[in-house]
Amino acid sequence: MMMTLRDKVPSNDVPTREEALSHLLQSIALEEEALSRLLNAEADKALAFVGKNLDFPNTPSNDEIITFNRTVISILDSVLMAEWLLLKKLDAAIHMYPVALKSNFEMEESNFGDELDDDFTIDY
Numbered sequence: 001m002m003m004t005l006r007d008k009v010p011s012n013d014v015p016t017r018e019e020a021l022s023h024l025l026q027s028i029a030l031e032e033e034a035l036s037r038l039l040n041a042e043a044d045k046a047l048a049f050v051g052k053n054l055d056f057p058n059t060p061s062n063d064e065i066i067t068f069n070r071t072v073i074s075i076l077d078s079v080l081m082a083e084w085l086l087l088k089k090l091d092a093a094i095h096m097y098p099v100a101l102k103s104n105f106e107m108e109e110s111n112f113g114d115e116l117d118d119d120f121t122i123d124y
Contacts, residue, residue, distance in 0.1 A: 017096075024093050028086050035079055035086075042075055 015023065049068055051057040060068070 021093060021096055024089065028089055028093070031082070031086055035082055038075070039079060042072065046072060 049060070
């Protein structure tokens, strides 16, 4: 006999589809907030490095400037990848959202697509 997730986990611990979607959206928002804080910290670090008057108060060497630039690029690349993954999560959540609001029965009974013109065709 094959066990399902519901057999392994008590029913009160398994979130509903709407709760799971809500948790997913909350996690995306929290990660966006964390990334924004990281970017603000990097901006503050860059401002301290170049100085408020863009005069490089610590007089770094050319090698130190290049190293700093590489570090900034690396962090921005990581943030960009994280943002792309968040976008994909959000896109998946958006596609799940209408389905989460209606039961399968309501989806079958709905008149979705009836508002299209009768002469609407799709050419392949």
